[in-house]
Structure formats: structure tokens, C-alpha cells
Amino acid sequence: MREKCCAILGSPPLSFPWGFDEEDPACGALRLLLLNRITLLRTQGVTDFCVVLDAGMGLYAAESLAQLRVKDESLRLICVVPWEEQASKWTPELRDRYFNVQAVCSEVLTVSPVWTADCEITAMLNAVDMAEIVIAVDGEGDALLPVALRYAERLDRRILRLDSETEIRCFS
Numbered sequence: 001m002r003e004k005c006c007a008i009l010g011s012p013p014l015s016f017p018w019g020f021d022e023e024d025p026a027c028g029a030l031r032l033l034l035l036n037r038i039t040l041l042r043t044q045g046v047t048d049f050c051v052v053l054d055a056g057m058g059l060y061a062a063e064s065l066a067q068l069r070v071k072d073e074s075l076r077l078i079c080v081v082p083w084e085e086q087a088s089k090w091t092p093e094l095r096d097r098y099f100n101v102q103a104v105c106s107e108v109l110t111v112s113p114v115w116t117a118d119c120e121i122t123a124m125l126n127a128v129d130m131a132e133i134v135i136a137v138d139g140e141g142d143a144l145l146p147v148a149l150r151y152a153e154r155l156d157r158r159i160l161r162l163d164s165e166t167e168i169r170c171f172s
Contacts, residue, residue, distance in 0.1 A: 001155075005048040006041050007131035008034075009124050009148055010057025015139025020055075030057075030137065033162055035064045037135055042068070042075065050078040050127045052120075053101070055087075055094050057137040062101040069104065076106040078130070082123040083112045124148035128157060138163040 018024035022031075034057065038049065051062045065077045079102055087098045102108050111126065112119040121144050128134055134152045136145060138161060152159055 001132055002048055002130050003132060004046050005050060005131045006038075006046050006133040006135060007050045007052075007127035007152075007157075008038075008058065008061045008135045008137070009052055009127060009145060010054065010061070010137035011139030011142035011145050012054060013056035015142045016056070017140075030162060031060050031064075034061055034135070034137060037160055037162065038064060038068070041133065041135075042072070046133065047074055048076040048078060048106075048130075050080060050130045052123045052127050053079045053081050053098065055090055055098075059094070059097060059101065061135075061137075062105070063097065066101050066104045069106075077104070078107045078109065079105045080123045080127050081108060081110045082119040083115045084110055085114065120144055121147055125151055128152045128155065131157060133158045133160065135160045135162065 013020050016027065018027045021027065038061070049065050051065065052058050053062055062077060062079055065075065069075050069077060087095045090098065109126065111123045124144060125148060128148055128151055134157050136149055136159060138145060149159060
């Protein structure tokens, strides 16, 4: 575990009512809430943010953190990639955003060179292992995030939950 490190885990985009529609007001509200939590943790001395990079909240969080790094050189962005080719079938726009954020990361950790049945959960568990705090962005029907959160609880990590209704629940 790294002191002053926060893992950011999210459900896949289709777990949210808006899916991939980033223009939806609920998506914008949740992204803003996520940015507010990141900013609050930064003011409390959290320096490292470990993001499981996916096409949804992971990418949104990484993009926000990359922007914050422009003015805050001590902020570290660690991207955990479940498998090397995960973005190969994404839309060109998402793929460009994915590679652009990786280019400005402090560190990129890749779990597997190819997709395996457990690479996504392994990425989440690796992020939890590194962190003392976990931000979890919950959608509906996600099977992996609850597994990662139970693991975080067993490790006695502090968990901040953001759900798709944009309510925050904090667990110690």
C-alpha cells in the first residue's frame, strides 16, 4: 500500500442509465462529483491516484487528473490497464482519449498482454492493493465492482462511494 494513494474504480459505461452519452446531465453531475472528491482528497494530502482505465469513469477520472497535473506537479496519475489491446475495438474518439491520457500518466501498469477472464478484476484488486482510499463509482448490475469493494473492506481501506443517482455515501 502506498500512503496518500487513492484508487478510483468504476462500473462499465453501460451500467449507467446514460451509457456512453457523456452529454447526459446525470453523467455530467456524476463526473463533477467525482472531480470534487478528487479535489477534496488532494487538499487532504493525497498525492497519488491509481485509476483502472476503462471506457467510462476510469477514463473520465484519468482525464480530470491529467488536467489537474498541469498545475500540480506533485500529483501522480497511475493508470492500471487490464490488458494491452482493450481499446482496439473502441470508437476512434475513445481510443484517442485513452492513449492521450496514458501519454501523460506518471506510470502505466498493464495486468495482461491479452484479455483473460480475470484481467479486469485483477486490475481492480491491484489498484486497491496500492491505495489507502478507494473511490467507487457504482452503476447498475456490475458484477466486478462489488468483488473489489469487498476486497477493499477486508484490507480495511476507506471507501467513498458515488452512485449513479449522484448521491455520496462514505464508509470508514
